[in-house]
Amino acid sequence: MRIMCLNGWGGTLHEEARAYLAREAPDVLCLQEVVHTPAANKDWLDYRDGDHVLPQRANFFQDISAALPEHVAIFCPAAQGILWDGDETVPSQWGLATFVHRRFPIVGQMQGFVHKGFSPDGYGEHPRSRSAHVVRLHDFDLGKPITIAHMHGLRDLRGKIDTPERLAQAQRLVGLVQAVAEPGDRLVVCGDFNVEPDSQTFGILASLGLKDLVVGRGHSDTRTSHYKKPGRYADYMLVNETVEVLAFTVVEQPEVSDHRPLLIEV
Template sequence: MRLTCLNAWGGRMHAELSEWLAQDDPDILCIQEVVHVPAAPAPWLDYRDDGRNLPQRADMLADLAAALPRHDITFCPAARGPLWHGDTQVWSQWGLATLTRRGLPVTHQAQGFVHGTFGADGFGAHPRSRTGHALRLWRPEGAVVIAHMHGLRDPQAGKADTPARAAQAERLAGLVEAVRQPGDEVAICGDFNVLPGSETLRMLSRLAPRELVREGGHPGTRNSLYPKPERFADYMMVSEGLAVAGFDVLHSPEVSDHCPLVLTLA
């Protein structure tokens, strides 16, 4: 079984991402920065904030369904906010999604906010609301709980530890514990927006003590599309008993400014 985790960068590399996902064809896809505009007026819209004008793929749920047509999608919106089509404001939903290959027995799920609440009237000031999603997947080899989140962006604190980040880690752990049964293994992943050695990783390590990015000696999870010097943001944490057949951080092809994390289970 293969689990892929990726921050999709608002779909800015849509063509490359769609082609690669169809080839990768993961059993489980945990994907962050998903944009959904029902009845979008155009395939691309603009996100405008702090003088930036960033292109966003308008309906990534439809794009994901086209790339992985044999998967079911759970979308976890964190906020509803404005994008732009020229001078016209268009309301969008923004959050994360989990795709599971159709037919895999998902016996339990927990979805909720790891920070804030649903922002129905705009994205709000940073640090903005964030969701998490956990599911329990039955397998003959033993059930596994898979969870992911998109960690807080904090322009003031950068990637340093903060009380809000500690609280979000506790809430994500709570989602895992809400679906975990005795004997289940655990995989926790996502763009945590923290540094190696952070309090977030320490807190989650009680459920999943192996962090595979650093354990594998990978130099980071950012690629050439990300200009800043800090190279770590994304993590894959697993419990000691989870049988890992392989793990990689893919720097090529570039399908986002984050590298996909690909975990293969025995």
């Protein structure tokens, strides 16, 4: 089984991302920063946050769903705010998505929030609502289940320092995993955590027996050339001791986002 984790950057590099994901077609794709705009009649809209303006692929969720036609696609919204079409506003949902190949039945799942709750009337003040999704799959190749979880950790304008909110989000993620996984399950937990490698987040996740593969295997960068700020860690993938890791890669090329994909084969 091949599992990929990627922050999709709102589809900013849509063509590259879609082509890459269609070619790689991981069995499970954990995708963060996903845009879903049911009312859109254009392919591109703008996200505006003060002076920060970022093009958004209006229906990135549908784009990737089309690129992975053999996968079950699940969208988990964190908030509904507005995107801009010139001077006009368009209601748009933002969150994360999980894509599971149809040959792996989903035998359990839970969607929940690791920070705040669903915001229906705007994206809200920073740090904004953040969600997580956990799926439990039956792996017929090995004849046993695997539980996979991902989250998009909150963004704090003060940086990636530990805060009470970040520690609480780690505890909530642990609770979501425990609600779905059963004793003895193989566990894979990943996402754009928005923390540094020395964060207390990893101590909390260690309560599930999880160890990180990014820093643990000597990788020092999970961002691409499109990311211009200091601090090159953001994305992590953790496994428990029952997972046999056949291969793990922090993908440098092609660049499909300002984040690098994390790809594990178990």
